[in-house]
Amino acid sequence: MCGIIGYIGTKEVVPVLIDGLRRLEYRGYDSAGVAVVCDGAVELRRSAGKLSRLEDVIKLNPITGDYGVGHTRWATHGRPTEENAHPHRDCTGKIVVVHNGIIENYLDLKQELQRQGHTFVTETDTEIVAHLVEREMKDDGLENAVRRALLLMRGLFALVLISADDPEKIVTVRNGPPIVVGLGDGEFFVASDIPPILSHTRDVVFLGDEEMAIVTRTGVEFTDLFGRPVSKATQRVLWDPIMAEKAGYKHFMLKEIFEQPTAARETILGRVSQDSGKVFLEEMKITQAQFAAIEKVTILACGTSWHAGLVGKYLIEQLARVAVEVDYGSEYRYRSPIVPPNTLAVVITQSGETADTLAALRQARQGGACSVAICNVVGSMATRETEGTVFTHAGPEIGVASTKAFTSQLVALYLLGLRLGQARGVLSPEASKPHIDALLQLPLLLEQALKLAPEIEDVAGRFHTRTDFLYLGRGINYPIALEGALKLKEISYIHAEGYPAGEMKHGPIALIDERMPVVMIAPRDAVFEKMIGNMQEAKARGASVIALTTLGDEKLRAILDPLRDVVIEVPRAPELLTPIVMVLPLQLLAYDIAVRRGCDVDQPRNLAKSVTVE
Numbered sequence: 001m002c003g004i005i006g007y008i009g010t011k012e013v014v015p016v017l018i019d020g021l022r023r024l025e026y027r028g029y030d031s032a033g034v035a036v037v038c039d040g041a042v043e044l045r046r047s048a049g050k051l052s053r054l055e056d057v058i059k060l061n062p063i064t065g066d067y068g069v070g071h072t073r074w075a076t077h078g079r080p081t082e083e084n085a086h087p088h089r090d091c092t093g094k095i096v097v098v099h100n101g102i103i104e105n106y107l108d109l110k111q112e113l114q115r116q117g118h119t120f121v122t123e124t125d126t127e128i129v130a131h132l133v134e135r136e137m138k139d140d141g142l143e144n145a146v147r148r149a150l151l152l153m154r155g156l157f158a159l160v161l162i163s164a165d166d167p168e169k170i171v172t173v174r175n176g177p178p179i180v181v182g183l184g185d186g187e188f189f190v191a192s193d194i195p196p197i198l199s200h201t202r203d204v205v206f207l208g209d210e211e212m213a214i215v216t217r218t219g220v221e222f223t224d225l226f227g228r229p230v231s232k233a234t235q236r237v238l239w240d241p242i243m244a245e246k247a248g249y250k251h252f253m254l255k256e257i258f259e260q261p262t263a264a265r266e267t268i269l270g271r272v273s274q275d276s277g278k279v280f281l282e283e284m285k286i287t288q289a290q291f292a293a294i295e296k297v298t299i300l301a302c303g304t305s306w307h308a309g310l311v312g313k314y315l316i317e318q319l320a321r322v323a324v325e326v327d328y329g330s331e332y333r334y335r336s337p338i339v340p341p342n343t344l345a346v347v348i349t350q351s352g353e354t355a356d357t358l359a360a361l362r363q364a365r366q367g368g369a370c371s372v373a374i375c376n377v378v379g380s381m382a383t384r385e386t387e388g389t390v391f392t393h394a395g396p397e398i399g400v401a402s403t404k405a406f407t408s409q410l411v412a413l414y415l416l417g418l419r420l421g422q423a424r425g426v427l428s429p430e431a432s433k434p435h436i437d438a439l440l441q442l443p444l445l446l447e448q449a450l451k452l453a454p455e456i457e458d459v460a461g462r463f464h465t466r467t468d469f470l471y472l473g474r475g476i477n478y479p480i481a482l483e484g485a486l487k488l489k490e491i492s493y494i495h496a497e498g499y500p501a502g503e504m505k506h507g508p509i510a511l512i513d514e515r516m517p518v519v520m521i522a523p524r525d526a527v528f529e530k531m532i533g534n535m536q537e538a539k540a541r542g543a544s545v546i547a548l549t550t551l552g553d554e555k556l557r558a559i560l561d562p563l564r565d566v567v568i569e570v571p572r573a574p575e576l577l578t579p580i581v582m583v584l585p586l587q588l589l590a591y592d593i594a595v596r597r598g599c600d601v602d603q604p605r606n607l608a609k610s611v612t613v614e
Contacts, residue, residue, distance in 0.1 A: 005071075005189070018051070019196070024195065030080035032051050033073075034087070046082050068162065069087055088127045088129075103128065106125035118135075132152060147226065158175070185201075205233070206381075207222075253601050259404050268443075277433040283391060284387070286370055286372070297343070299347075299348065301347065343364070344370055345361060345364035346373075350392075372389065374409055378391065401604065439577075449571055456585055464596040468516050471518075474501045476576065480586065484496075488590040488593065494597075502534075514542035522535070522556065523575075535560070545564075550572050
């Protein structure tokens with residue numbers, strides 16, 4: 001959740017830290033701070049609120065330094081105040097720490113340290129790290145003091161520390177939340193994500209759990225928590241740094257909505273053959289025989305990725321004829337799930353670092369499942385812990401509300417379903433060809449769907465003052481009702497609920513009146529007539545209907561009132577691709593409503609891009 005940046009090199013450190021924090025703003029935060037070392041002393045500046053307030057603090061009271069760390073905080077322990085903002089110091093003021101995660105036994109440690117004479121000035125769990133390291137500092141270096149302190153700590157955390165008593169050194173540790181080390185030309189970086197590093201270097205190393213990096217001006221040493229050397233591979237990030245900028249769009253979210261045709265195309269290309277009908281997923285250690293033996297698929301995910309998993313259930317069951325269950329990662333880990341032999345666990349995570357999803361993955365693997373990750377980040381934890389990965393080539397997604405990551409996940413699930421169906425012998429290459437042809441046409445369909453943007457902006461103008469929305473869908477498009485409602489909630493703060501349309505009469509219909517718009521996903525498919533029945537039931541209770549239907553279908557216009565209702569005609573698509581095409585107008589609707597309501601679209605309140613702690 002929190003943003004971390006550390007730098008040591010030849011540049012003036014403060015501008016590097018501030019620029020890095022700005023590129024991490026999308027993760028969500030409520031305060032920010034930096035600490036630098038100069039002439040043997042630590043200088044620290046912090047502020048509650050947005051990064052611009054920290055910049056004002058630094059302008060009023062400038063600092064310079066040779067190396068340092070920066071942090072954007074999303075409050076877990078303690079209020080979002082300047083006092084609680086990171087970085088935090090020890091009693092001497094010479095040891096500084098920034099932290100992402102939660103230290104579960106911090107209260108016991110704090111009480112012990114207080115009895116030993118340590119004075120605390122914040123409400124955070126992070127501050128105990130600085131005091132523990134202070135207590136453990138001897139003459140064997142900051143890294144060994146950190147190792148001794150870690151023996152006493154429980155929880156999931158990423159730590160970055162500096163000490164004026166052990167100069168020209170940054171020590172970082174991972175135990176859960178991600179840490180990336182950037183390898184530049186005479187300079188080195190530590191960060192919680194890739195974007196703040198990209199403008200300086202594309203060569204990165206991802207720390208694994210229970211690993212440490214000791215960063216100096218001459219290089220980086222990687223060890224485990226006991227000081228034993230660890231061999232790490234350098235990854236080359238292929239994203240263009242410009243991809244992480246707004247490129248003329250008002251918001252990152254809008255830019256990423258319009259990048260979806262490209263993201264879908266990149267996720268498909270090189271993985272299918274129109275001639276042979278075969279699907280190629282090269283990042284797999286799972287053998288053909290293992291795929292052929294799969295008898296159950298368990299999809300594990302959170303948030304928008306969970307909605308992708310629900311669509312994936314329809315795709316995989318239809319294409320591969322194997323039973324699929326979809327579980328929240330946060331729920332799976334707290335029950336005793338049954339993992340039959342020949343189970344495939346599929347984890348879906350944009351970042352590859354979602355804590356609950358990773359914990360669920362580990363539990364499934366302990367039960368004997370083989371595993372596949374659908375992920376957007378090369379080298380992330382999920383990709384390292386699974387036997388195979390289907391990478392979504394969406395590029396960096398900065399907006400907190402997921403858009404292109406979601407549609408790329410659906411494409412990846414389609415490919416996985418085809419591959420599994422072929423391996424199980426229930427889908428021949430010849431039968432796969434129409435699916436492959438449809439996938440290759442998908443980017444064009446998405447481009448056509450995006451041309452609805454002006455029309456949807458008008459719809460937002462009509463409905464942005466409403467306080468409640470109901471989204472309904474059936475079959476493979478039911479999860480899109482959930483996703484459309486989630487997007488509206490996330491960025492406009494309007495209450496919205498998604499339901500299977502057949503469940504409307506089992507409760508939600510009691511909420512419908514003339515003040516509630518009902519968004520209905522009604523492509524011309526096998527359940528189209530049933531959706532018409534649901535529309536008429538909603539209209540009979542005074543609702544305004546916003547209907548998404550197939551281009552060229554006039555039936556809905558004949559039954560809906562143009563003064564109260566809206567019909568949005570979406571490009572015609574094969575049934576299994578309708579969720580991908582239908583979700584784009586819903587993303588645009590949520591975006592336009594949020595903009596009209598004056599909401600912070602890219603950084604909605606209380607949300608973080610990657611939920612790397614429970």
